[in-house]
Amino acid sequence: MTLDAEALSAIGRMAVEMAGLAGREMSAALGHALAVAYKPGRQGEATLRDPVSEVDQAVERLIRAHLAEAFPDHDVLGEEMTERPARGSPTVWALDPVDGTANFINGFPMFAGSVGVLHRGVPVAGAVWCASSHALRAGVYHAVRGGSLYFDGTAVAAAFNPAVRRRLGGFADASASRAPALWEPRRTGSAAIECAFVAAGLLEVARFEHPNVWDIAGGFALVRAAGGEIRTLGPDGWEVFESFGEGDPATWRRPVVLGRPEAVAELCRLSGEADRPEGGGAPLA
Structure with a gap:
């Protein structure tokens, strides 16, 4: 169907x-x-x-x-x-x-x-x-x-101002010692808001450690509609997100990075091998 x-x-x-x-x-x-x-x-x-x-x-x-x-x-x-x-x-x-x-x-x-x-x-x-x-x-x-x-x-068309040299990033740990130095860190306490703010251009990038599908499913649709990129951490590193798979989405939990494509690529690069999952969620279909 x-x-x-x-x-x-x-x-x-x-x-x-x-x-x-x-x-x-x-x-x-x-x-x-x-x-x-x-x-x-x-x-x-x-x-x-x-x-x-x-x-x-x-x-x-x-x-x-x-x-x-x-x-x-x-x-x-x-x-x-x-x-x-x-x-x-x-x-x-x-x-x-x-x-x-x-x-x-x-x-x-x-x-x-x-x-x-x-x-x-x-x-x-x-x-x-x-x-x-x-x-x-x-x-x-x-x-x-x-x-x-x-x-x-x-x-909504997100405005991109090239004069802003340090943009905002949504990170679960918003301390300066943990957030990448390329972004001014923000923590809202809501994954759904951070997805929406990424889509609207208020945040350039965001990372979620182990979200549930209900936290991000609506936001993923927004980010994609706005031309953003979504990557998830799988066994072979950061992968472009295609779907939650055809299994039960309730079992899916993976680290996620989403935002402007250039920012997503850079944050995933900075994350590197240290972010390899120890078990993670179910593999993508």
Whole structure:
């Protein structure tokens, strides 16, 4: 089964609608006392590093309900819930209802709602509601495969100013001692926002160590639409990203570099042999 233009357009519209829904729910919740819990670490130990709010769960529940009605034969992979309504479907919706939850529950305006759609492992649509943007307001960055990058329906063309000699890079560790000296390091606390900001030209490059698919699926579609490059770290070094493979995307976790092609090539070169994976995620198909 392939996606024709009409089906892709319908998916793209729904992705924008669902990202906007996430944004409205987050905006409405700001200023209220939220119920917050913390997920256990990988070994089951107590940790305060991975919070989840009542809004995370409520938004994912709402989005799942809409998708079940509109696309009952599509699978859904979400951060907060384990249900897979159509496991094995070639089309998978990857949802992160609140990306940057620690920022959100503290009222720090750097959080997002991310909706990505994969078809046979390839990102074909993405919509990311961001609490801030190049337009200095909240809104949805969105794109479908083969199309341009948009922000709330208006095309976005990233401006490149050659007078800026040191640009911004998004790094998990934003300390000057760890980030490459070619970029002024920034850490937003949200992979989805960093993908959107790369696509919009606010960050030149970003690196993620072991993201989950729901963190980046929507953002990958945005970066590709903006003409950016994506590379992942595989057994033979840094590879140009083609897809998450045709296996279960829930198992995919690899280091990622994305951004302007020249910047991606340089950051991967600087990373070198020190970044060889010790096990990594599943191989690409």
